[in-house]
Amino acid sequence: MLCKDCKYLKGYNRGWISTRFFCKIAPGDGYDGTGLGVHPWYGKPHPKCPLKNKKERRL
Structure with a gap:
């Protein structure tokens, strides 16, 4: 499972672009x-x- 498919991935803006x-x-x-x-x-x-050992994916 890639991090982009994980439901626990969070993001926040660090300026106007990044x-x-x-x-x-x-x-x-x-x-x-x-x-x-x-x-x-x-x-x-x-x-x-x-x-790493689990098959949990974002729905």
């Missing part, structure tokens, strides 16, 4: 910079994904 994405269930809060940052455009899941 957006920062993070995993909502990983430890830390992505809004203050301590969360697990992800790049949803990559063709592979994040190596530290907490759902």
